[in-house]
Amino acid sequence: MNRVFEPDESLSELPLPPVFRFGWPRDFRRFMFYIFATTSIGFLVPALYGLSRNHDRPLLRILLVSPIFDFCVVALSGIAAWTIWKAHPWARAWGIAASVPFLFMFMRPFVIPMHPVLDHNLIALVVGLIGISAFTWPD
Numbered sequence: 001m002n003r004v005f006e007p008d009e010s011l012s013e014l015p016l017p018p019v020f021r022f023g024w025p026r027d028f029r030r031f032m033f034y035i036f037a038t039t040s041i042g043f044l045v046p047a048l049y050g051l052s053r054n055h056d057r058p059l060l061r062i063l064l065v066s067p068i069f070d071f072c073v074v075a076l077s078g079i080a081a082w083t084i085w086k087a088h089p090w091a092r093a094w095g096i097a098a099s100v101p102f103l104f105m106f107m108r109p110f111v112i113p114m115h116p117v118l119d120h121n122l123i124a125l126v127v128g129l130i131g132i133s134a135f136t137w138p139d
Contacts (some may be wrong), residue, residue: 028134029095033084035127036098040078043070073101092135099131 047070080098083091105124 036077036081095135102128
């Protein structure tokens with residue numbers, strides 16, 4: 001099994017080699033672990049806040065903008081971070097599943113008329129593509 005973290009390695013250790021070379025895909029999977037862990041915590045507050053602002057909205061807007069989407073992102077990112085950290089065999093599948101909502105975050109302003117943020121969330125597109133490619137890359 002290809003572990004992202006070695007058994008004796010701490011989560012806070014990130015030794016950088018003398019030449020800033022990143023191994024593919026191990027270091028990108030480690031990067032995605034930190035992204036998933038941060039996302040699962042960061043999306044929890046807007047999801048809980050969104051529960052108090054429940055209005056009548058169309059179904060597409062409810063699925064892509066409401067707290068339902070935020071709770072899905074929290075759950076997928078949290079499970080993916082946990083399985084990557086514990087080096088479970090199904091961590092690859094959860095990593096791919098947790099990367100897909102980042103692509104939806106990028107496509108949201110094109111589907112639902114919204115005010116664009118950061119040029120239609122290009123950061124979310126980059127993170128989603130890195131996550132999908134890192135976890136689909138063969139060992």
